[in-house]
Amino acid sequence: xxxxxxxxEVVVAGAGPTGLMLxxxxxxxxxxxxxxxxxxxxxxxxxxxxxxxxTAELLESRGLLEPLRKRALSREPVGGHFAFLPVPLDxxxxxxxxxxxxxxxxxxxxxxxxxxxxxxxxxxxxxxxVSGVETDxxxxxxxxxxxxxxxxxxxxxxxxxxxxxxxxxxxxxGRPGTHEAVLADIRxxxxxxxxxxxxxxxxxxxxxxxxxxxxxxxxxxxRYRITFGSEDQAETARDTPVTSEEITAALHAVYGPETTxxxxxxxxxxxxxxxxxEQYRVGRVLFGGDAAHIHPPLGGQGLNLGIxxxxxxxxxxxxxxQDRAPSGLLDSYHAERHPAGAQVLHHTSAQRVLASPNxxxxxxxxxxxxxxxxxxxxxxxxxxxxxSGLSLRYELPGEHPLTGQxxxxxxxxxxxxxxxxSALFGSGHAVLLDLAxxxxxxxxxxxxxxxxxAVRTEDVGAAAVLIRPDGYVCWAADTTAACDDxxxxxxxxxxxxxx
Numbered sequence: 001x002x003x004x005x006x007x008x009e010v011v012v013a014g015a016g017p018t019g020l021m022l023x024x025x026x027x028x029x030x031x032x033x034x035x036x037x038x039x040x041x042x043x044x045x046x047x048x049x050x051x052x053x054x055t056a057e058l059l060e061s062r063g064l065l066e067p068l069r070k071r072a073l074s075r076e077p078v079g080g081h082f083a084f085l086p087v088p089l090d091x092x093x094x095x096x097x098x099x100x101x102x103x104x105x106x107x108x109x110x111x112x113x114x115x116x117x118x119x120x121x122x123x124x125x126x127x128x129x130v131s132g133v134e135t136d137x138x139x140x141x142x143x144x145x146x147x148x149x150x151x152x153x154x155x156x157x158x159x160x161x162x163x164x165x166x167x168x169x170x171x172x173x174g175r176p177g178t179h180e181a182v183l184a185d186i187r188x189x190x191x192x193x194x195x196x197x198x199x200x201x202x203x204x205x206x207x208x209x210x211x212x213x214x215x216x217x218x219x220x221x222x223r224y225r226i227t228f229g230s231e232d233q234a235e236t237a238r239d240t241p242v243t244s245e246e247i248t249a250a251l252h253a254v255y256g257p258e259t260t261x262x263x264x265x266x267x268x269x270x271x272x273x274x275x276x277x278e279q280y281r282v283g284r285v286l287f288g289g290d291a292a293h294i295h296p297p298l299g300g301q302g303l304n305l306g307i308x309x310x311x312x313x314x315x316x317x318x319x320x321x322q323d324r325a326p327s328g329l330l331d332s333y334h335a336e337r338h339p340a341g342a343q344v345l346h347h348t349s350a351q352r353v354l355a356s357p358n359x360x361x362x363x364x365x366x367x368x369x370x371x372x373x374x375x376x377x378x379x380x381x382x383x384x385x386x387x388s389g390l391s392l393r394y395e396l397p398g399e400h401p402l403t404g405q406x407x408x409x410x411x412x413x414x415x416x417x418x419x420x421x422s423a424l425f426g427s428g429h430a431v432l433l434d435l436a437x438x439x440x441x442x443x444x445x446x447x448x449x450x451x452x453x454a455v456r457t458e459d460v461g462a463a464a465v466l467i468r469p470d471g472y473v474c475w476a477a478d479t480t481a482a483c484d485d486x487x488x489x490x491x492x493x494x495x496x497x498x499x
Contacts, residue, residue, distance in 0.1 A: 004147050008034035008123070009321050011142045011151040013130050013164050015042075017106065018289030018306030019157035020113035024062070025314025027120035028428040029448070031321055034151070035122060036144045038129035038158075045266045046185050046217075046225045047106035049073075050300030052080065053091050054389030056098035057409060058311050061425040061471060065098075067112050073103040073219060075199035081299060082383045083354035085367065086203035087374035089384035095408040096390055101300060103199060103217075109303070130158065133167045133285065140284045152321055155286045155313070157306070160275075162291035168282060174294075174345075177271025178352070181229035182242050182250075187222045189262035194255045195224075210253025213357035222262060226250070231358050242267035272296035272352055274345050280334040288313060293341040298351040299387050301344050308389060308470075309337050315428060315469035324446060324496040332494075336394045347386060397493060398486070400462060400476040407467050412454040424452055428469050430495050432487075436463035438480040439487070446496040466490060 010026055012019045015037035026033045051059070051068065059065040077100045079088030091099040114124060125147070132143030133154065140154045156164035165172060188195065196205050196218055206215045214228040228250040244264055251259045276293045280286060289306030313333045319325035354367055373379045385391025396404040409422045412433075424431045429448045432439060435456045445451065448469075464483055466475035475490035477483045 006034070006147055006149045008032050008149055008151045009153075010034070010317065011036060011140070011149055011154045013142070013154065013156045013162075014158035014289070014291070015039075015110065015114065015124055015126070016157060016159065016289065016306070017109050017113065017303050018291075018310050019155070020110055020117055021307045021310035022155060022157060022288060022314050023117040023122045023124075024064075024113055024120065025310060025428065026318055027117060027122050028062070029315065029318030029322070031318045033117075033122045034149060035117070035124045036128045036130055036142070036147075036149075037124065037126045038163075040127035042107050042110055043266060044107045045105070045183075045268070046219065047183070047268075048297070048300065048303040049103055049105045049109065050080075050303070051102040051104055051109070052300060052304040052388045053094070053096045053098045053101070054392065054406065055304040055307050056102060057096060057406070057422065058308065058471060060098075060409070061422045062428070063426055064112065064116060068104055068109060069102065071104050071108045071112070073105070073199060075103055078201045079384065080387050081202045082374065082387060083298065083351035083367075083370070084203055084206055085354065085371045085374055086201070087371060087380070088201050089374075089387055090377075090380050091384045091388050091390060093377075093381045094385055094388070094390040095410075096388075097409050101388075105219075106303060130163050130167070133164055135284045153284050153286065153317060155288060155317070156291045157287075157289045157310075158291050160273075160290040160294040162287070164285065165277070165287065165291055168285065170277060170282065172275045172277060174273065174275030177273040179229055179357075180236060180269060180271045181227060182246065182267060182269055183225070183227050184242060184247055184267035185219070185265040186224050186226055186247060187262040187265065188224055188251075188259060189222065190258055190260035192256035192259045195259060207254050208357065209255075212250045212253045214250055214254040216255065223265075228254070229357060236269060238269050238271075240269065242269065270297065274349055276338070276341055276345055280338055281330055286313065286317070286330070286333065288337075292337075293345065295345045295348040296352045298348045298355055301348060301387070304389060305341060305344050308340070308392075311470040312337050315430075319448075319496055324448065326497070339395075340392060343386075394472055396472075396474050398475055398490065400473075400478075402461050402465060402473045402476040405473050406471055407460070407465065407473055410460055411457040412452075413457060414452060414454045419454075424450070425467075425469065425471065430469050430474075431467045432464070433467060434464045435460065438463050438477065438483045440484070443487075446491065449491065449495065466495075468495065 009032040012035045128144045130144045134141040142149045211231045217225040288309035394404040434453045462476035474494040
């Protein structure tokens with residue numbers, strides 16, 4: 001086979017939400033990016049379509065939330081959940097404008113992200129499976145189909161069965177799943193009174209019957225998303241086709257024999273396996289999304305974890321490629337996102353116990369106690385912050401209490417008029433926000449760090465803050481002296497070189 005030679009600054013393997021979000025971030029910074037996707041066309045399956053509050057904040061900062069809202073499924077405004085327990089999680093104490101998860105089919109999220117990426121100059125090649133990876137000190141060569149691409153970096157966002165990870169022979173430690181389940185988008189021609197009529201809190205959508213557990217989510221009209229498993233389900237290979245007979249058996253057992261399957265639009269199998277890469281960076285190859293971590297699908301975490309990986313990595317990778325920061329900045333991607341992923345693996349494993357479809361008497365008693373605890377405001381706030389991503393804090397250098405926290409989307413008044421914090425990040429730049437005229441007027445800053453002088457309409461907790469492109473505070477000060485002493489060092493350590 002004669003290979004066509006090509007080049008890009010970054011190759012992204014995988015056109016799922018993580019890969020496409022990363023491509024958008026890189027293109028925003030002017031990085032030449034090529035996305036390789038093995039599937040010839042997008043699978044129009046709902047899959048992981050829950051957008052958590054923190055992810056919604058990040059998407060809004062790039063002008064991507066509104067086009068996604070237009071595609072959101074109709075549902076009552078209700079909080080998320082922990083282990084399917086019947087107490088909604090309340091995110092309002094976390095000062096967010098998006099306290100409720102959004103439900104959007106994953107393929108439509110991908111469609112919006114791909115449109116943005118292509119408009120920004122990203123090349124997306126479908127039906128092009130990665131088959132070879134060679135690395136050296138200067139870059140990486142990726143072979144895919146009849147293409148051979150030389151790039152500075154490769155980012156593997158190619159899913160839980162990552163080809164790139166296997167080509168590099170990297171272990172994926174963890175534990176295998178304890179049970180398997182089916183996910184399918186279906187149409188029902190006849191429904192019984194047991195079939196839910198509207199999308200509400202997830203605890204209202206789950207049922208057991210006839211040896212099966214099931215979650216049936218109405219998508220509008222005759223369309224539904226069903227997730228189900230059985231108590232004695234035999235081990236089935238992941239690529240074994242799901243049959244209409246399987247789905248019908250579950251429907252009849254849980255929702256009554258009059259519930260009639262009209263059609264199956266698409267279907268897949270999954271397990272509750274838990275695994276995580278030991279290192280998210282291996283030389284010139286980095287990993288994000290399910291290629292780096294998999295976990296039980298509880299609480300709508302996977303898609304959000306991957307998109308937040310992309311937001312963390314995108315600006316760092318661009319800064320290194322454009323020689324605005326030392327290559328060591330990339331090591332902070334693993335240092336920050338590996339603990340974030342480990343935390344999700346930790347709490348989804350805990351939820352797996354509480355959400356067991358066949359709980360023992362002891363587990364049933366534990367569920368009762370945890371349900372009561374969830375009704376306590378402090379417990380609810382803690383778990384709401386955990387599940388939504390709003391409480392995530394990075395361990396960054398600096399003594400100010402804001403350092404490492406996300407910056408809420410507060411109201412501001414600038415010389416141009418009233419605005420919101422989120423509106424300052426459409427360019428993907430870092431923002432040095434001066435709220436009390438303590439930042440020197442002639443301060444020399446690196447490229448892609450914007451100074452915004454504003455009047456605060458509510459207390460943000462500091463007189464000046466330096467906010468990274470991913471919305472996290474990497475420096476804050478309350479006095480002019482503190483600004484003079486620590487600001488440039490904070491920029492050099494956490495963002496870019498300072499001339």
